Amino acid sequence: MFEPNKKIPCVYMRGGTSKALFFNDKDLPTNEEERDRIILSAFGTPDRRQIDGMGGANTSTSKCAIIKKSDRPDADIEYDFGQVDVNNPIVGKTMNCGNISSAVGPYAIDEGLVPATEPMTTVRIFNTNTQKIIVSQVPVKDGKAMTEGEFAIDGVPGTGAKITLKFMNPQGAASGKLLPTGSPKDEIVIDGKKYEFSFVDAANPVIFVHPEDFGLSGTETPAQFNALPNCGEICRILEIIRGTGAITIGYAKDLEEARIHSQTLPKIAFVTSPVAYEAGSGEQIKSDRIDIVGRLFSVGMKMIDAYMGTGAICTITAANTPGTIVNDIVGKQKNSHQIDHVRIGHPWGVMDVFADLAIHEDGSYEVLSGNLERTARRIMEGFVFVRA
Template identity: 45%
Template sequence: MRDYEKIRSAIIRGGTSKGVFILENDLPSDPVTRDRVILSIYGGTDERQIDGLGGADSLTSKLAIVSVSSRPDADIDYTFGQVGIGTGKVDYNSNCGNILSGVGPFAIDEGLVAVQEPYTTVRIFNTNTNGIIEATVPVESGKSQSTGDYTIDGVPGVGAKIVLNFLNASGAKTGKLFPTGKRKEKLLTEAGVFEVSIVDVTAPVAFVHAHQLGLTGTELSTDLTKEHLWMLEKIRSAAAEKLGFVSNAHDATKETPSSPKVIMVSPSQPYSTIHGEIMEREHIHLTARAMSMQKMHKTFPVTGGLCTAAAAKLTGTIVYECCNNPDADEIIIGHPSGSMDFLISFTDDGQHIQFEKTAVARTSRRLMEGYAYVPKELFWNETESIRK
């Protein structure tokens, strides 16, 4: 008698992240049992994730649950899960645009959508934010292409260019572009009072100027002290309470560790990337550092990046004040591994702002496919519920 159940899965690099992709029907339907199984796949509560597929890094401890959509405006449903490292929790409160870039290719290769060549546009409904994203994927011989000549900073080599366009991206999580009704405000936190801009485009983000934390904005992860990390998390936690994500800021780290995001911004300036390359100020519109699960993101999140680029065009925000050419169609953000460009267009009639395009290009590659082995006893609750 086998002691393990098999879960069919694939490991896919999406953008600068990596995760396990699983069809929804291959997971238990009971949410508690499902999360217990997912945590086992990633290595449980071990911070090294040595007994699972997680990489002991927030950028490689990500999950995509995929299914055919029943919605008339979508082909695929996609649920993103940020699998906590050592926390025993899977956070479903946000979307991940990097992992999203692997959803279109996964759906095509699994035969979940009709294929057109040379490009197939997959309409993806993200259940985390109730938003629709169009992924345009290069296709050849009925399969998605991973080879190409497109490069993204933070990923070695070249790949096929996948374009993600987030439709109706304003108010993705909160329903409002400016969830608090203000473009800039004073936020009272345990670490003090900070001036922030809270904006929701593809994802809610609390923006803070780097100088308020005593930083230049060019720092790498090794340059941030425990005090800096503490201040940034207190800002994020206070924003979470203000948005109603938690009733008390003290609970934000545990209950909603990935949403809202917190990003510190500063004017474009020269700095050295984590690879030792010099980023020239003339090549970027602003400098930014994003936090991911209470640590500095090694590159930059897609959803947080789209929000940053959109905020750079919105007068009165901290990001706009840092951007050296907010009227540009393409906003280029300098991050720890290089730069990332976003295509943003919107209309503003003085009363309503409508985003027409919030797009970014990524690459993706399927690394392996097969079965993850999960201890059989983790399914007992699911079996008992079926029997009842």
Template identity: 40%
Template sequence: MDEAGAPDQIAIRCTIMRGGTSKGVYLLEQDIPGAGLMRDRLLKRLMGTPDILQIDGLGGSRLITSKIAIVGRSTGPDADIDYTYAQVVPERDMVVYTSNCGNISAGVGPFAIDAGLVAGTAPMTTVRIRNTNTGRLLIARVPVAGGQAKTAGSFAIDGVPGTGAEIQMDYARTVGGKTGHMLPTGASVDTILLEDGGAVRVTVCDVANPCVFVHAADIGLEGGELPDAFTGNTALLDRLREIRGKAAVLAGLCTDWRCVNEQSPALPLMLLVSPPKACRTMRDTVVATEAMDLQARLVWYDRCHESMAGTGSMCTAAASRIEGSVVRQAMAPGAAETNRLRIGHPMGVMTVTVEAQPTNAPGGVAFRTLAFSRTARRIMDGVTYVPRETSTPGANLQRSL
């Protein structure tokens, strides 16, 4: 941290970047305290949490704009940089480190090149990223010109205006990153008994981030609902929280499903899947049935994601190649015979690459390639200020997850 600046504030270098369909603050690891209470307190103050509007910080009051990437040179021989993802929840007094963010990870390679942590070589530089949240290796292929990451290009993604340079993110090395197994329960489908006497079929899969997949129809939804349909729907959110909590117990991520929001607030991600069907997007456009292989709605922190998380897309792609999985059941006929998966989401369609091969391991498949493409753009470089009192530990601090 830089002690210069106003007498009662601390100055910290930062970059604001859009990575995929998220936006976050990118920090150099050397500029902030090490992992612990001081770091947590600083990050919350920097973003303006727990004020739901984050009016006194850099956060944008939404989950997809309240994210942080902490980047530094790697301490291991198999990676170029280490990257820690921090989700600062707008209305909760917490920083969550238990998961990774695929969209924010797409900005890590360009950030590292532009910050001089990795030498940029045209036309493409491969950046090996060790994600400290999961302990797994991500491979970013970043277009470069003049030693800097390119921004301009012709690649477009639904949920982001305009086009940009295509960044390829390969997640094939992230299988079992959190639980140690692609199928933490050992089964492609489990049945969860609900407190009201009902039951739902789920697939719990751990690739990129652990996810629990449920047929949208099994909880009374069509599958093409937009995020507003979830907001304020207490009965629906309570039901989804119960399913997620019981899946978290099955995966060993928490001990009591009723406490999932405290014990494991981020994981597993909850995905509602359904067969492809023409639907209207948040931009008031229509996606045709034949433009997708299935529909998915991702619910996290009791909210429906506006598009599709990068890690969620990777886990969905992996589960789509597992015989009998909930995802496989929802797919269009023949879709699993290609090397792509087209996922319909509230903003449009996300197309990912999945090259699988048979194996005797649980799940029956291994992955040669598990990748998605994103764009990223550096929006601002500068200095952010936090009150100097932030650097003084408070008596009531509690370590975040």
């Protein structure tokens, strides 16, 4: 058992549109249960305000990363991601976070885990959650990862140094299959009504559904969605669809187990054709600026304010998978089967995601890597005090 008021070295970092506590693997106990207790205490979970810890009372700011040097020949460091539940004593470990992944390279460089090379350092990251390699290109100056720059992403004020991430061979990150059901589209009947969905597993598994099937436009912000009089009923149906997906990939034996013990995966998303809408920032998003409108949900069926990085990787992979709902939407917009760039309209603006593609003899395309451009910043370094 760890002692009361024990202090643990940590770094508080923003990566993309998320924030996380970063720990060096050597500073945590090897016992997984003890690690989880430290992490939960550090965040102040369970408590919807997380008032006695570092958590920000939402899923985007309740994340952790544990980093160590790697002995693998294809990686420099290994990275464990944890999604900390706000209301329950759970540290989800089945998924990765694309936004937090953007801060892993800068952390490793600044902590001396990877030698700094100017002007750009390549960091090969092995994500233990998905068993996938991420290649990060980090701008470096004077031996440290650069923070300041001219690159901007919607959902983060100001600008920063651009970090490029390549999620290598993202297909089958959780299930081992690009299409866990074996089909690009499926239907489920709930309370006598049919709902169409596409279940795609790339970087993280995501179930894409039509917002129109729920009487929605798909452009709703989280605040607007939460204010709907039938929000609870919509979330109930979405959870049934999501839980069915969890059963499909072996994460749960029934819907109740999926609801309690498999909240992090799979994700579920609304996607629809480009239309103009007002973002949560007040910015007017015109339809010609985007290829698809997307809304992603996180733990507890909460619509998030921006768009998950791994969700974006899954979206562009789905766009290159014939017959999926995403492929139908994006392919129609671009009038092309080769989709190496998708502009996603999310609640706080627009997110660009790219792909390196290979063409097969039958004319189909395979995503060799899904690519993101993000910014990251070290906010605080020191110690977090944890309670017994």
